[in-house]
Amino acid sequence: MKFEYAPAPESTAIVNIQSEYNLFIDGKFVPSKGGKRFETINPANEKVLSRVTQATASDVDKAVKAASEAYRKTWSKLTGAQRGKYLFRIARILQERAREFAVLESMDNGKPIRETRDTDIPLAAAHFFYHAGWADKLDYAGLGKNPKPHGVVGQIIPWNFPMLMLAWKVAPALATGNTVVLKPAETTPLTALLFAEVCQQADLPKGVVNILTGDGATGAAIVNHPGINKIAFTGSTEVGKIIAKSVASSKKALTLELGGKGANIIFEDAPIDETVEGIINGIYFNQGHVCCAGSRLLVQENIKEELLEKLKRRMSMIRVGDPLDKNTDLGAINSQAQLMKIRELSESGDAEGAERWSPQCELPEKGFWFPPTFFTGVSQAHRIAREEIFGPVLSVISFRTPSEAIEKANNTPFGLSAGIWTDKGSRILWSAQQLKAGVIWANTFNKFDPASPFGGYKESGWGREGGRHGLSAYLKGDFS
Numbered sequence: 001m002k003f004e005y006a007p008a009p010e011s012t013a014i015v016n017i018q019s020e021y022n023l024f025i026d027g028k029f030v031p032s033k034g035g036k037r038f039e040t041i042n043p044a045n046e047k048v049l050s051r052v053t054q055a056t057a058s059d060v061d062k063a064v065k066a067a068s069e070a071y072r073k074t075w076s077k078l079t080g081a082q083r084g085k086y087l088f089r090i091a092r093i094l095q096e097r098a099r100e101f102a103v104l105e106s107m108d109n110g111k112p113i114r115e116t117r118d119t120d121i122p123l124a125a126a127h128f129f130y131h132a133g134w135a136d137k138l139d140y141a142g143l144g145k146n147p148k149p150h151g152v153v154g155q156i157i158p159w160n161f162p163m164l165m166l167a168w169k170v171a172p173a174l175a176t177g178n179t180v181v182l183k184p185a186e187t188t189p190l191t192a193l194l195f196a197e198v199c200q201q202a203d204l205p206k207g208v209v210n211i212l213t214g215d216g217a218t219g220a221a222i223v224n225h226p227g228i229n230k231i232a233f234t235g236s237t238e239v240g241k242i243i244a245k246s247v248a249s250s251k252k253a254l255t256l257e258l259g260g261k262g263a264n265i266i267f268e269d270a271p272i273d274e275t276v277e278g279i280i281n282g283i284y285f286n287q288g289h290v291c292c293a294g295s296r297l298l299v300q301e302n303i304k305e306e307l308l309e310k311l312k313r314r315m316s317m318i319r320v321g322d323p324l325d326k327n328t329d330l331g332a333i334n335s336q337a338q339l340m341k342i343r344e345l346s347e348s349g350d351a352e353g354a355e356r357w358s359p360q361c362e363l364p365e366k367g368f369w370f371p372p373t374f375f376t377g378v379s380q381a382h383r384i385a386r387e388e389i390f391g392p393v394l395s396v397i398s399f400r401t402p403s404e405a406i407e408k409a410n411n412t413p414f415g416l417s418a419g420i421w422t423d424k425g426s427r428i429l430w431s432a433q434q435l436k437a438g439v440i441w442a443n444t445f446n447k448f449d450p451a452s453p454f455g456g457y458k459e460s461g462w463g464r465e466g467g468r469h470g471l472s473a474y475l476k477g478d479f480s
C-alpha cells in the first residue's frame with residue numbers, strides 16, 4: 001500500500017536574498033570595474049533569485065592583491081592557534097545559521113532541503129571544525145617541522161555541492177595559513193556570497209577570503225594570474241585538463257578533483273535490502289550530481305533479477321518534486337544545460353540498444369526535471385557505461401566471477417570511487433586492493449568525513465582533500 005504525503009514545505013522567510021550582489025574583495029562588497037551582471041535562478045521553478053556580478057580580469061587582479069597583502073601583513077603573522085580561533089568562529093556561525101544556508105542552497109541549486117539540512121551544511125561546518133583543530137598542530141602532522149603555506153590560493157568550485165565544496169577548499173587553506181580568492185559556479189553563487197557575510201561576522205581579517213562570482217572566463221583569469229601560488233579546482237575533467245596545461249609552465253602548485261564513473265559492485269552474498277538502499281543512495285542522492293556517484297552497477301548475474309525487482313520497487317517510492325518540501329527525495333536538475341546533457345546521454349543509451357526503466361512519476365511543469373532511471377542491457381562500450389552522466393541515471397552491467405567484476409570496474413578512464421557489497425570481509429579486502437579508485441566504500445556508499453582523504457586516480461584528478469593528506473596540498477614541500 002502506498003501512503004500519500006501531505007506537503008511539508010520549508011519556509012523561505014529565513015533567507016534574505018538581495019536583488020543584486022557585488023564582489024567580496026578585501027573584506028567588503030564592492031562593485032566590479034566594468035563587469036556586467038548575470039542572473040541566478042531557482043532551477044525548480046525558473047524564477048530569478050538575484051543578479052550577481054561577472055568579475056573581470058581587473059577584479060581578479062584587485063582580489064589577488066588584497067589576498068597577497070592580507071597574507072603578508074596579517075595572516076602569516078598569526079600563530080596557528082590564532083588562525084584556529086577564526087575557523088572555530090566560522091564553524092559555529094555556520095551551525096547557528098544552518099537553516100538559512102540550507103534553504104538558500106536548496107533554492108539556488110535545486111537539491112532537496114532534506115539533503116542540504118542533513119548533509120551539505122552540517123558537513124560544511126564539520127570541515128571548519130576539523131581544520132580549526134589542525135591549525136595549531138601542523139608541526140605534528142608528519143609534514144616536517146614548521147611547514148609553510150603557499151601564500152595566495154585560487155579556488156574554483158562546481159555547482160553540485162556549492163557550500164560543501166567551498167568548505168572543502170577554504171577550511172584547509174586558512175588552517176594552513178594561506179589566503180584565498182574563490183570563484184563559485186555560475187549557477188550557484190548565493191551561498192558563497194552568504195559565506196562572505198559570515199567572514200565579516202567572524203571578524204576575519206580583511207582580504208583573507210575574497211569571493212568573486214563569474215563564469216569560466218573569471219575562473220581562467222584566476223588560474224592565469226601571476227600572483228596566485230596555488231590552484232585548487234573541483235569540476236569537470238575537461239576544464240581540469242585546460243587548467244593543468246595553463247599551470248604547467250608556471251611554478252603554481254595544483255590540485256584537481258575531477259569527474260568519475262564509480263562502480264558499485266554487488267556480490268551474490270550481499271545483504272540484499274541494505275544493498276538496495278546503498279544503490280539508491282549511490283546514484284539518486286543529490287539528483288546523481290555527484291562526482292563519486294555509484295553510476296555503474298556491477299551485479300553478479302545469479303542475483304540480478306531479484307535485485308532489479310527490489311530496486312524497481314524501492315525506486316517507485318522516490319518522491320520527485322519541490323526541493324523545499326521536506327518529503328522530497330529527488331529535487332530539480334541544476335540547470336537547463338545539465339538537463340540537456342543527461343537527456344542526450346540517455347538517448348545515446350536507447351540508440352545503442354540498452355533498455356531504459358523509470359518508475360511512474362509526475363514531474364512539475366516548470367523547472368528542470370529528470371526521473372530516477374536505470375538502463376539494463378548495457379555493454380562496456382556504450383557511452384552510458386563510459387561517460388559521466390552526472391544525473392539520476394544508473395547503468396546496470398552483470399558479471400559472473402569476482403575477477404570479472406574487478407576487471408570491469410577498472411575498465412574506465414576515471415578512478416574516483418567504488419563500492420563493494422558482500423558478506424565476506426576477505427572479499428572486501430581482496431576487492432579493495434585491486435580496485436583503482438581513490439575512495440572505496442564497503443557495504444555503504446557516499447559516506448563523507450572531514451578526517452578521511454578524498455580524491456581520484458587517472459582522469460579523476462590529482463591530490464587529496466580532507467584528512468592529513470589534504471593538509472599537505474596547502475603546504476610547501478614534497479610529501480608524497
Ligand code: NAP
Binds near residue numbers: 220256260455
Ligand atoms: P566545470 O564546468 O568544470 O566547472 C567547474 C568550475 O570551473 C565552475 O566554477 C566553472 O565556472 C569553472 N570554469 C569553467 N571553465 C573554466 C576555465 N576555462 N578555467 C577556469 N575555471 C573554469 O564543472 P561543472 O559542470 O560545474 O561540475 C561538474 C563536474 O565536477 C563533474 O564532472 C563532477 O564529477 C565534478 N566534480 C568533482 C568533484 C571531486 O571532488 N572530484 C566534486 C564535485 C564535482 P562556470 O560555473 O561559470 O562554468
Ligand code: MG
Binds near residue numbers: 042043187189
Ligand atoms: Mg541557481
